Amino acid sequence: MRVAIVGAGVVGMTTAWRLANDGHEVTVVERHDGPGEETSFANGGQLSYSYVAPLAGPGVLSKVPGWLLDRDSPMRFRPSMDAGQWRWLMAFMLACNATTSEATTRKLLRLAFYSRDLMQAFVNRPEAREEGGGFDFARRGKLVVHRDAAAYDSACRLLDYQASLGCEQQALDRDATVALEPALAGIRDDIAGAIYTPSEEVGDCHRFCVSLAHLLEGNRAVTLRFGTRVTALRRQGERVTGLRTDQGDVAADVVIVSGGIGSVPLLRPAGIRPMLWPLKGYSITVPIADGARAPHISVTDFANKIVYARIGNTLRVAGMADIVRGGAVVDRERAQTLVTQTRAVFGNVTNGAGLDALQPWAGLRPATPTGLPMIGPSRLPGLWLNLGHGALGFTLAMGSAGLLADRLAGRTPAIGTEDFSAVSA
Numbered sequence: 001m002r003v004a005i006v007g008a009g010v011v012g013m014t015t016a017w018r019l020a021n022d023g024h025e026v027t028v029v030e031r032h033d034g035p036g037e038e039t040s041f042a043n044g045g046q047l048s049y050s051y052v053a054p055l056a057g058p059g060v061l062s063k064v065p066g067w068l069l070d071r072d073s074p075m076r077f078r079p080s081m082d083a084g085q086w087r088w089l090m091a092f093m094l095a096c097n098a099t100t101s102e103a104t105t106r107k108l109l110r111l112a113f114y115s116r117d118l119m120q121a122f123v124n125r126p127e128a129r130e131e132g133g134g135f136d137f138a139r140r141g142k143l144v145v146h147r148d149a150a151a152y153d154s155a156c157r158l159l160d161y162q163a164s165l166g167c168e169q170q171a172l173d174r175d176a177t178v179a180l181e182p183a184l185a186g187i188r189d190d191i192a193g194a195i196y197t198p199s200e201e202v203g204d205c206h207r208f209c210v211s212l213a214h215l216l217e218g219n220r221a222v223t224l225r226f227g228t229r230v231t232a233l234r235r236q237g238e239r240v241t242g243l244r245t246d247q248g249d250v251a252a253d254v255v256i257v258s259g260g261i262g263s264v265p266l267l268r269p270a271g272i273r274p275m276l277w278p279l280k281g282y283s284i285t286v287p288i289a290d291g292a293r294a295p296h297i298s299v300t301d302f303a304n305k306i307v308y309a310r311i312g313n314t315l316r317v318a319g320m321a322d323i324v325r326g327g328a329v330v331d332r333e334r335a336q337t338l339v340t341q342t343r344a345v346f347g348n349v350t351n352g353a354g355l356d357a358l359q360p361w362a363g364l365r366p367a368t369p370t371g372l373p374m375i376g377p378s379r380l381p382g383l384w385l386n387l388g389h390g391a392l393g394f395t396l397a398m399g400s401a402g403l404l405a406d407r408l409a410g411r412t413p414a415i416g417t418e419d420f421s422a423v424s425a
Contacts, residue, residue, distance in 0.1 A: 001025065001408070004243050004252035006230050006266065007259035008035040010205050010393050011386050013212040014401040015258055017122075020222050022405055027223040027250055028216075029230055029243060031262075036209025038328070039260050040393065042283045042361040044318035045309035046298050047201035047395050048142060049116045050167040052108035054371025055279070055321060055390070056095035072337045074305035078324040084264075085325070088277040091369035104371050107419040108392070109165050111373075114415050115399030119201070122398065135207035136312040142200035142298040143172075143181055145191055151302060152192040159195070169197045183295040186347050202298055202309045205394045225250075230259070233270050233383065240270070240382035254408065258386040261366040267425075272378055274425040276388055278364035282330065283318035284338045285359040286350050293349040306341055315349065317342050321365075321391070328362045335360035365391050374422035375400050376407055384408070385422035 001024045005012050008030035020026050032038060064075070079085070095101070123137055146152035156171045163169070177194040178184050184191065216222045225247070234242040234249055242251040257263045261278040288294045294315045299308040306319035317338050322331070336355055343350060350358060367390035368374070374385045386404055389396050403420065406413040 002251065002253045003027070003408075004029060004250045004255045006243065006255065006257045006263065008032070008209065008213070008224070008226065009038060009040040009258065009260060010036060010209055010397045011260075011389060011400060012258035013209045014397040015256060015386055015404060016216060016222065017212050018401040018405040019408070020216055020219050022409055023221070024408075025221045026216075027225060027252070029225045029228050029245060029250060031227070031229040033227050034210065035213045035224075035226070036206040039363040039365060040205045040209055041363065042285060042316070042318075042359070043205050043281070043363060043394060044283065044307040044391075045202050045204060045311045045316040045394075046142065046307055047116070047119065047203060048298075048392075049112040049200060049395060050109070050162065050169065050197045051142070051144070051200075051300070052112045052392055052395065053105045054095070054101055054108070055367070056092050056104075056370060057101045058096060058098040061093060061096050071333065074320055076320070076322040076324065076334075078322070080325045082325060085277060085323070088275055088369055089323070091275060095370045100370065106165060107372060108396070109167070110415045111396055111399045111403070111420070112392075113166055114402060115396050116199070116201075118398040118402050134211050135204045137201065137203040137208075139199065139201045140297050140310065141196065141198040142300065143177065144195045144197075144300045144302050145177065145184065146193055146195075147190050147301075147303045149192040152194075155195050155302075156193070167197065168199060169195050172196050181295050181297045181299065183293060183346055184299070187345055200298060202311055203394070204311050208394075230266060233266065235270065238380055240380055252382075254382055254384055256384045256386055256404070260387070261364045263366070263385075263387055270380060270383070272380065272383070272425050274374060274385065274387055274422075275368055276366045277323065279367045279390060280320070280322035280324055280328070281318060281363055281365055281391065282320050282334050282338060283316060283361045283363075284335060284342070284355070285361075286315040286317060286342065286353075288313050288315055288349070289351045290349065293346050295346070299345075301341070301345065304341055306338065308342070308345070315342075328364050330360045330362045332360065335362075365389075365393070367391070373400060373420055374425055375403050375420040376417060376422045378425055379423050385425060387422070
């Protein structure tokens, strides 16, 4: 089958990898000059399989007023006249309840654990081992650090429930947390406790995309068309038959749109309106000069919603979710907050470097209101979607690609697909 994939981020590249291994003729079309150069470029680096609870949680709405008044808050909202923003926000608010959040978490955990299995299989393949090392993949474990005693107690009460869903975690008090990760000694007195998950992993998402591209280049049935902009879907009646690009048409039996937030204007003329909104996130990348100051285990500062991941000889610091219009231009005030928080937690790990030296970055994470991605055929024949992973693109990419590949091949998927339907978009 001839398959055209729009987008060479982590979702598009894993989809191409899976479909190529199934023997399909795959063409990936990407407007950038290489893979993983947009939202996948400098994300948080955590493959956080056990922490997939959606942003739309039962306690979120009560926190929003305080967040809006705090310029350093984890979430920032700037209203606009865009009807799409308000449509998304209304659906988001309706999802902010315990019943919906818990159901979404269960669904995402199944997809995340499937994704973890496929990632392990990938890095263990003989031809991928060298490439696997090339994206600094490591199982480092993860500490979610709580500063508030009530929040820590709440997290501890969830351990049995999380265990029933397949998570392997343990609660650590202040001393045990610092003993496990000595780099946290500077905030020891602020720590109420932490939840430790030993199975969590890290990697450089951009380099993972590049690794997949290198492996796919050796497959004669794969064409990677970088520097090529998709201008429209090619259609014959209701059926999608390929892509129109600024460098000619691409014929296909199936088109898979995995272009992140940029997919919305591409799909609109065909009457497909996925409910996506970009959650703008930020990161800095800190060269590690003093290994003792940087954490070896991935750390999430629960109160500030900031993640720290040691990737090779760097520390990736990422966080925030800005519901704003505009592109991925770095808001220097937001990026500076990451620098300030990093120094507050790990001392002079930045070695006194200014913001520009720490490679500030911003990305637009394409999120659905509930947090559930859309994976599978749309209501138009020949058009499939793999969209809406929000901040979990790296974590869920392999599993999403696996589900899509199984459905396209007519195989029984490893997990249920009805929770990730793309037909209603």
